[in-house]
Amino acid sequence: MTLGPRQGGLVIVVTFIVALLLTVLPLPEWARMYRPQWYTLVLIYWTMAAPQRVGVGYGWVTGIIVNVTTGTLLGQHALALSIIAFITQKMHQRLRLFPIWQQSLTVLVLLLVEKLLELWVMGAVSQPAPPLLFWAPPLVGMLLWPWIFIVLRDLRRKFQVS
Numbered sequence: 457m458t459l460g461p462r463q464g465g466l467v468i469v470v471t472f473i474v475a476l477l478l479t480v481l482p483l484p485e486w487a488r489m490y491r492p493q494w495y496t497l498v499l500i501y502w503t504m505a506a507p508q509r510v511g512v513g514y515g516w517v518t519g520i521i522v523n524v525t526t527g528t529l530l531g532q533h534a535l536a537l538s539i540i541a542f543i544t545q546k547m548h549q550r551l552r553l554f555p556i557w558q559q560s561l562t563v564l565v566l567l568l569v570e571k572l573l574e575l576w577v578m579g580a581v582s583q584p585a586p587p588l589l590f591w592a593p594p595l596v597g598m599l600l601w602p603w604i605f606i607v608l609r610d611l612r613r614k615f616q617v618s
Contacts, residue, residue, distance in 0.1 A: 464617035468510060471498050471608060472518060480525050489589040492597045495522055496570055499537055500563055501608045503544040504551045506617060515541030529577060536573040540566050560601045567594035 475494040483491060495518050502510035519534030526533075543566065544551070551559060571594055578586070611617075 464615060465509065467611060467615045467617050468502055468506070471502070471611065472514075474498075476518075476521060476525060479522065489587075490592050490596050492600055493567055493570060493593050495533075496537065496540060496567060497563070497597055497601065497604050498608070499541055500544050500566055501605060503541050504548045505609070505612055507545045507548045509617075510541070511545050512538045512541045515539075529581060532574060532577045535577070536570045539573065540570055543569070556602050556605060559605065560598050563601045564594055564598035567597045570594075 472495065475498040478494040479491070499510070499515055499518060502514070515537035516534050519532075519537035520530070522528070522533040522537070523530050547562075551562060554562065568591075571591060575586070575590070
C-alpha cells in the first residue's frame with residue numbers, strides 16, 4: 457500500500473497513540489511497577505528509523521501528553537523524552553547498523569537515562585525515593601525491544617514511511 461507523505465505521518469502518530477493507550481491501560485497491582493515505557497520505545501524506534509520526521513519536537517509533545525495523562529509534574533517527561541530523542545537522533549546511523557541484541561542494550565541505556573532524569577526531577581521537588589522496582593521498566597523495555605522493533609519496522613515497510 458502506497459501512502460503519501462502525510463499518511464506516513466499518520467502511521468507514526470497512530471503508533472504514538474497506541475503507545476500512550478498502553479501507558480494508561482489498567483494493570484493489576486503487581487504488574488504496575490513492570491509496565492514498560494511504551495512511549496519511549498516508540499520514540500526511540502521512530503527517531504532511529506525516520507530522524508528527519510521524528511525528533512526532539514515529537515519527544516517534547518509526547519512528554520507533555522504523558523505528563524497530562526499520567527498526572528506527573530508538567531514537563532518532567534517532556535524534558536526526558538526530548539533528551540532521549542536528541543541522543544537517538546545523534547546516534548541513529550550507528551544504531552541502525554547494530555544487531556538487534558546490541559540495539560536492545562542501547563535501548564536499555566536510553567531507558568535508564570530517562571529513569572535517571574525522572575529520579576532527578578523527583579528529588580528536585582522533594583518527593584520520596586522510589587522503591588527498587590522503579591528500575592524494572594527499563595529491563596522490561598530492553599526485553600521487549602526486539603518485538604517492538606520488528607512490529608514497527610514491518611508497519612514502516614508496509615506503509616512505506618520514510
